[in-house]
Amino acid sequence: MILDSFSLEGKVAIITGAGRGLGRAMAIRFANCGADIVAASRTVAQLEETAAAVRAVGRKCLAQPTDVARSDQVNALIAAAITEFGQIDILVNNAGIGEDSFGKRLEKITDEDWRSGIDTNLSSQFYCARAAIPHMVKRKRGKIINVASGYGLRGGKHNYMYACSKGAILQLTRSLALTYADDNIQTNCIVPGIFPHNPAMMEFFKGGKFIPVGRVGEDEDVGPLAVFLASAASDHINGELVIIDGGGLAGGVTPTGVAPGAAE
Amino acid sequence: MALPPGIKDFALTGKCAVVIGAEHALGRVAAVTLAEAGAKVLIASQEAGTAAALDETAKAIAAAGQKDVPIQVQRAALRADLSATADRAIKDLGGLDILITALDAPFYAPFDATDDSAFDRVMEDNFKSVWMACQEIGRVMLSRGGGTIVNISNVMAERGVPNATMYCAAKGAVRNLVRALALEWARRGIRINTIECGWLDDPERAETQPGEFSEKLVKYLPYRRLLKPEEIAGALLYLVSPAASFVTGESIAVDGGLLCRV
Numbered sequence: 210m211i212l213d214s215f216s217l218e219g220k221v222a223i224i225t226g227a228g229r230g231l232g233r234a235m236a237i238r239f240a241n242c243g244a245d246i247v248a249a250s251r252t253v254a255q256l257e258e259t260a261a262a263v264r265a266v267g268r269k270c271l272a273q274p275t276d277v278a279r280s281d282q283v284n285a286l287i288a289a290a291i292t293e294f295g296q297i298d299i300l301v302n303n304a305g306i307g308e309d310s311f312g313k314r315l316e317k318i319t320d321e322d323w324r325s326g327i328d329t330n331l332s333s334q335f336y337c338a339r340a341a342i343p344h345m346v347k348r349k350r351g352k353i354i355n356v357a358s359g360y361g362l363r364g365g366k367h368n369y370m371y372a373c374s375k376g377a378i379l380q381l382t383r384s385l386a387l388t389y390a391d392d393n394i395q396t397n398c399i400v401p402g403i404f405p406h407n408p409a410m411m412e413f414f415k416g417g418k419f420i421p422v423g424r425v426g427e428d429e430d431v432g433p434l435a436v437f438l439a440s441a442a443s444d445h446i447n448g449e450l451v452i453i454d455g456g457g458l459a460g461g462v463t464p465t466g467v468a469p470g471a472a473e
Numbered sequence: 474m475a476l477p478p479g480i481k482d483f484a485l486t487g488k489c490a491v492v493i494g495a496e497h498a499l500g501r502v503a504a505v506t507l508a509e510a511g512a513k514v515l516i517a518s519q520e521a522g523t524a525a526a527l528d529e530t531a532k533a534i535a536a537a538g539q540k541d542v543p544i545q546v547q548r549a550a551l552r553a554d555l556s557a558t559a560d561r562a563i564k565d566l567g568g569l570d571i572l573i574t575a576l577d578a579p580f581y582a583p584f585d586a587t588d589d590s591a592f593d594r595v596m597e598d599n600f601k602s603v604w605m606a607c608q609e610i611g612r613v614m615l616s617r618g619g620g621t622i623v624n625i626s627n628v629m630a631e632r633g634v635p636n637a638t639m640y641c642a643a644k645g646a647v648r649n650l651v652r653a654l655a656l657e658w659a660r661r662g663i664r665i666n667t668i669e670c671g672w673l674d675d676p677e678r679a680e681t682q683p684g685e686f687s688e689k690l691v692k693y694l695p696y697r698r699l700l701k702p703e704e705i706a707g708a709l710l711y712l713v714s715p716a717a718s719f720v721t722g723e724s725i726a727v728d729g730g731l732l733c734r735v
Contacts, residue, residue: 210509211506211509211510211706211707211710212476212480212483212484212510212710213476214706214707215480215483215707215710216476216477216480217477218477238479239479240479241478241479242477242479242480243477243479266478383730383733384733386695386730386733387695387730387733387734390695390696390729390730391697402719421655421656421659421660421721421722422659422660422664422719422721423659423660424719426719427719430718430719432479433482433483433711433714433716433717434711434716434717434720436479436480437483437707437708437711437716440707441707442706442707442708442710442711443707443708444704444707445671445696445700445701445704445705445727445728445729446707446708446725446726446727446728446729447695447696447728447729447730447733448695448730448732448733449726449728449730449732451720451723451725452720452722452723453717453719453720453723454719454720455659455719456655456656456659456721456722458722459651459652459653459655459656459721459722459723460652460722466660468657
């Protein structure tokens, strides 16, 4: 039965950046689909809120404060997951920063800005995959979901670290996918479009302006896509980028809603 | 066993679906998947002489729980037939929310030896039929406030393959039709996406039957095996379900990672 193949019952999922936004939405949706959760984030208070929400739907949650930019802390996260649950079925590399970094002029960006951004957005996904994959290889099964961004496929003015780190995530996805195909580990990538999380972005995109379908992404939109990519329903899908953006990246050579030969 | 509550957004209870190309393996998988997820399904073919194959598909749908399965066999020219299919869905199913086109007909021949009639046939089987189906069924969806379309295509939409120039061109055309139409109908309630299949394990596909080509090919594939038609079911259901309401103009490759290769 096709709907059964979307179930995550009996699975353990690690989700980074799980304290808020897309990460929290994915954690709650995974729990609703039957998974136990290892939630990682730097901010303990937010992490506890996510853990409470997961437990409220009857699933277990290990809340593990983690700075994913540091490989020692990532290794501790993976070890804690194994200690608690004995297995890792799903790794969601979601933690990231940088929506606020746009707009800083090239000459004002310090080495430290660049490095800490790349470490948090990109190195973190490498560290997590490196630590989790041996546990998946042992069981000859696993699902890795990397979260990138539309800016990983297109550029933006004054958008360097974010675009570069997200673009590199697509490549990390493809290489992991090919390397571990023989071990029955699928690695795929979610490419979200506009999911505003700060007041300036919310105001800018108000009413779905600039988005073909006429609305912004809600955090809850990403949950079912992540469930699909974490479940047996996607077992032959590997190294794929799934864009969830209300149609934005399908276009781009005219302003949104503007067409030749027609008024808006 | 009861499904976890979070799965219910993938269900299609109360939805009405048309599957065109349901006499083929991919179309049959699509039709059965939709029925299993709770949709009422009408199956159709664009080719003559497919009644027996459609009956097989109808039996599989019935086994998934749908009592009466409307079957639209080819009767008229392409466009008139598609228009009749849309009318029939409204009449027999009581609605039209989902369109699946499984119109995929590989064609292999050297470019310099391909004549105009082959061009017309390949473009009609792979592209013109998809274009017309989206138009005729889409018009009815627009008049009813929306719907969702998935065109089942092939990874050759994204890459070149020698001896497959016309087929690659036709598949590329489907890919970009999906992008442009997704934008055109984005605010009119219709989402449109595509599934791109890898090399298929299907008796209808001569190219992957045992032989020198398929032997070399299988070693090259990341999974070292061909794609079984039923393995597209998850992507199909995700894309047509309400859970994918923010996904349009997109393509999901079901290829085990083949498109990642250098």
